[in-house]
Amino acid sequence: MKTKFKSDKYRKARGGHSRLLDVSxxxxxxxxxxxxxDGPGILKRTYLDRIVDSKVGKSNLVCPKCKELLGVPIIYKKESRPAIRLFEGAVSKKITKSSKLK
Ligand SMILES: [Zn+2]
Known part of the structure; x- marks a missing residue:
């Protein structure tokens, strides 16, 4: 099976196991x-380099439909890595097939 998951030091630091989440x-x-x-645990922040095929950038994450503010941009200090800190309960996630990756 071909997978297009990004594999780098961040992924290795988390055990090398990845899942694709459908975030809404x-x-x-x-x-x-x-x-x-990457790795186990709940989703507290979404790293910009792991967001697939999206216009999400270094600005507030706002729902394009209902305009709800869902998260704010941060730099994850441990890795100096830009991310979006999600508000608790603001988004729902479900695991999806990696074949959705182009
Ligand atoms: Zn919405």
Whole structure:
């Protein structure tokens, strides 16, 4: 099976196991982006380099439909890595097939 997961030092630091998450607005269910989640644990922040095929950038994460503010940009200090800190319960996530990656 071919997978297009990014594999780098960040992934290795988390055990080398990744899943693809389908991230959507918890309020109105609008799809936001796909996200490569490396390693175990809950999703507290989304690193910009792991957001797949999206216009999400270094600005507030706002739902394009209901305009709810879902997260704010941060730099994850441990890795000096730009990310979006998600508000608790702001988004819903479900594991999806990596074949969705182009
Ligand atoms: Zn929404």
């Amino acid at each position: 607005c918890a309020k109105c269910n609008t799809h936001l982006f796909y996200y490569q989640k």
